[in-house]
Amino acid sequence: MKLFDVYPLFNIDIVKGKGCHVWDAEGNEYLDLYGGHAVISVGHCHPYYVQKLTEQLNKLGFYSNSVINSLQVELAEKLGKLSGYDDYSLFLINSGAEANENALKLASFHNHKKRVVSFKKAFHGRTSAAVKVTDNPAIIAPINDTIPVTFVPLNDIKAVEAELQKGDVSSVIIEGIQGVGGIQQPSDLFMQELRALCTQYNVVLILDEIQSGYGRTGKFFAHQYAGIKPDMITVAKGIGNGFPLAGVLISPEFKPVYGMLGTTFGGNHLACAAAIAVLDIIENEKLLDNAKNIGDYLIDELAKLPGIKEIRGRGLMIGIEFEGSIKEIRSRLLFEEKVFTGVAGTNTIRLLPPLCLTLEEAKDFMQRFKRVLGLQNN
Numbered sequence: 001m002k003l004f005d006v007y008p009l010f011n012i013d014i015v016k017g018k019g020c021h022v023w024d025a026e027g028n029e030y031l032d033l034y035g036g037h038a039v040i041s042v043g044h045c046h047p048y049y050v051q052k053l054t055e056q057l058n059k060l061g062f063y064s065n066s067v068i069n070s071l072q073v074e075l076a077e078k079l080g081k082l083s084g085y086d087d088y089s090l091f092l093i094n095s096g097a098e099a100n101e102n103a104l105k106l107a108s109f110h111n112h113k114k115r116v117v118s119f120k121k122a123f124h125g126r127t128s129a130a131v132k133v134t135d136n137p138a139i140i141a142p143i144n145d146t147i148p149v150t151f152v153p154l155n156d157i158k159a160v161e162a163e164l165q166k167g168d169v170s171s172v173i174i175e176g177i178q179g180v181g182g183i184q185q186p187s188d189l190f191m192q193e194l195r196a197l198c199t200q201y202n203v204v205l206i207l208d209e210i211q212s213g214y215g216r217t218g219k220f221f222a223h224q225y226a227g228i229k230p231d232m233i234t235v236a237k238g239i240g241n242g243f244p245l246a247g248v249l250i251s252p253e254f255k256p257v258y259g260m261l262g263t264t265f266g267g268n269h270l271a272c273a274a275a276i277a278v279l280d281i282i283e284n285e286k287l288l289d290n291a292k293n294i295g296d297y298l299i300d301e302l303a304k305l306p307g308i309k310e311i312r313g314r315g316l317m318i319g320i321e322f323e324g325s326i327k328e329i330r331s332r333l334l335f336e337e338k339v340f341t342g343v344a345g346t347n348t349i350r351l352l353p354p355l356c357l358t359l360e361e362a363k364d365f366m367q368r369f370k371r372v373l374g375l376q377n378n
Helices: 047-057 070-083 096-111 128-132 157-164 188-200 222-226 269-284 287-303 327-335 359-372
Strands: 014-018 021-024 029-032 089-093 115-119 149-152 169-175 204-208 232-235 246-250 310-314 317-321 342-344 348-351
Touching: 029 359, 047 269, 070 089, 070 246, 070 269, 089 096, 096 128, 096 169, 096 204, 096 232, 096 246, 115 157, 149 157, 157 169, 157 188, 169 188, 188 204, 188 222, 269 287, 287 310, 287 317, 287 359, 327 359
Parallel strands: 115 149, 115 169, 169 204, 204 232
Antiparallel strands: 014 021, 021 029, 089 246, 232 246, 310 317, 317 348, 342 348
């Protein structure tokens, strides 16, 4: 049997990681400024993380959601406290797409409406409803094309209100910062106005913080810069530092009913142990402060470089946009300078490193980046 060939792959076999560095099968060391799509939040193979997973696996890896799981309770309490959402409830699943699916479903249960408002360049996942609210027709199969969705421009509050006035919108779903869309940022004022409109028209506001949350921007959630509280928040990626886990943080306005949501693997014992370890590390090592400080340094230094069209982002979620294609730049970073980065579209490099990135590692990246741009000799 062969693998189903849906990923264009670099000819690199990563076999080991530590902190913000990874090694391939040939022994080459790379600086990881991408964290496997923003998944590695507290660093590769953090010793405390490894210890907690090992301890849990030696006791119990899995049992079903038909019995009490005290680790779920501990995770919910710690997440609520650290994020500032201790009055919300937590539903645990396995992936970001599942989190968005369940949030959209719960919103529709709540107000008995169907249409969703999403935003141009949005990405929310590849499953049924999540892919339909993603602004990429190429990945929407005919079977997905049944949910009524309207895409409006980001930061256009008049376009949003024009749709909400029609009275049939169940939810608005928006990323704290658009990741796949190129690190496009909703303004704080837009977020505040969006919150007010959703309240006015009885529309559920869903904040997709799957990539922009969990401390990546220097606050626990990107939307907290705007001082708002959405009705639901979806999380994944950094929640487990590589262990598959996701969640929906749910306002107390929503009332649970047995059977309305469900999952087999979501919130299993091993996943919860991983997520608890991540929160402990974020808090104890002050990684939110580190993400802001190191992110500010990188954004300031990148802004000094010639030939760059725009720098966007907050904390350690940074987009570097060029006028032309960045394919060669990214390739040289990877194969010549041994630095992993991401892309968005054809013109934007994405930086999504682990939140433990040090100032020395950030300076090291800047030196390697300048060499690729021809701004510094070897």
